[in-house]
């Protein structure tokens with residue numbers, strides 16, 4: 001299609017949200033149609049507006065009813081969105097009448113967009129007719145020639161080609177070539193329903209080259225809406241500015257991943273279930289066994305590991321963590337400044353299993369990548385590490401983020417950045433950090449008074465002085481964080497237990 005008003009995706013210097021407009025039917029079961037398009041676009045990170053062409057009463061068994069939206073009201077919706085909202089790509093689904101197809105073509109000539117993706121929806125996976133044969137000639141003559149890509153499944157390709165038999169990959173290639181002659185820039189013939197095919201094979205043809213796109217066939221009943229989601233994902237990637245081949249590849253991989261992720265889910269009693277587009281959100285929240293939100297009282301006895309100390313005493317990081325938890329540690333931070341990334345990740349995973357078993361949160365010092373990779377409960381960052389606000393964006397809203405702070409200004413910034421707690425110190429001199437300025441009990445108190453976040457005190461704290469620290473008695477001082485006093489000792493468990501008793505005796509904070 002033409003470029004809109006002199007601006008292309010690449011030369012538009014404003015920060016613009018990629019925008020897909022879907023012109024499709026509503027599926028009450030929300031597996032396909034408008035609802036699938038919204039979910040697919042959300043999952044692919046683009047904005048999606050919606051022009052509804054029909055309402056369907058539909059579930060996992062089939063389509064029980066359909067009611068078309070009046071043509072002039074489709075026109076009105078199109079105009080509302082296209083005249084105002086800087087649409088990049090229009091994606092079409094169910095277009096149930098000749099009048100609606102003509103209305104769409106006319107409106108698109110009046111409001112050109114960067115690209116048009118046409119999913120020529122005719123029959124649902126359940127076999128119900130969504131747009132009858134009467135629309136075929138208008139599709140061929142008006143809509144397909146405007147399209148940057150069309151994405152028919154086998155039945156739709158066959159219908160557009162007067163009932164041509166499509167049973168093999170070679171048939172799909174022939175169909176793609178014939179459909180390309182009707183005018184679309186690209187044709188993607190989808191082989192989800194190819195009989196006897198182990199792989200899910202799609203054929204993309206751009207008039208010059210054929211691309212055979214294969215992915216393993218996922219064994220699942222939850223394939224309702226794959227076609228709509230694929231077309232929307234293609235539209236989303238094109239709206240971001242990607243070329244068509246990349247857009248199709250990414251979209252296909254997205255559908256495959258989502259199918260695989262949702263192969264076991266059970267929604268409805270019928271043969272064709274919906275799948276779950278929003279897997280990325282789930283993989284952080286649902287698979288995470290630590291479901292409680294951050295509890296500041298977890299800061300009570302905060303054990304911070306140190307690889308050099310473990311080496312000195314000949315124990316593994318996992319042994320050290322186990323012993324600290326057995327002694328009563330209420331939160332663990334892995335601070336492995338010297339470890340190789342691969343080893344660190346393996347140890348972190350092993351520690352996490354132990355922590356989960358005991359309901360103790362596990363944080364990773366500095367390494368946000370390791371925290372994400374092992375699905376730890378959060379991170380602790382210093383003033384020169386990744387800013388807490390960036391860590392928050394990467395980790396999502398549920399993970400715990402702590403920040404080391406020496407001053408009220410840093411404490412304020414940590415709060416602004418969306419941290420959950422601050423670590424304040426060094427309270428006393430310590431040999432775990434070189435050239436570390438100590439803030440003393442007064443500095444600790446000043447920061448605690450200023451901080452809107454709960455505080456854990458750190459630096460040179462052990463059995464002998466923990467009580468003095470807690471006795472500054474500011475309500476948001478929730479506990480002490482300890483390295484040497486636990487891990488630079490022969491028996492980690494005994495030392496942790498002793499410290500636990502001292503803290504309980506100080507009668508401040510809670511367990």
Ligand SMILES: Nc1ncnc2c1ncn2[C@@H]1O[C@H](COP(=O)(O)OP(=O)(O)O)[C@@H](O)[C@H]1O
Pocket residue numbers: 125152153154190191192193200201202215216217218219220223225226227228230252255256259
């Ligand atoms: N079981 C499956 N495993 C993996 N990919 C699939 C599966 N079923 C369909 N696909 C893919 O999903 C997309 C939609 O294809 P298809 O189901 O043929 O379209 P429609 O939903 O329009 O009938 C295609 O990329 C196809 O290869």
Ligand SMILES: Cc1ncc(COP(=O)(O)O)c(N)n1
Pocket residue numbers: 024025026027032033034056058093094121123124125126130223224225226227228
């Ligand atoms: C409103 C509407 N639009 C499109 C489809 C096709 O989706 P699928 O081919 O996955 O059943 C559908 N079933 N309902």
Ligand SMILES: [Mg+2]
Pocket residue numbers: 121153227228
């Ligand atoms: Mg389809």
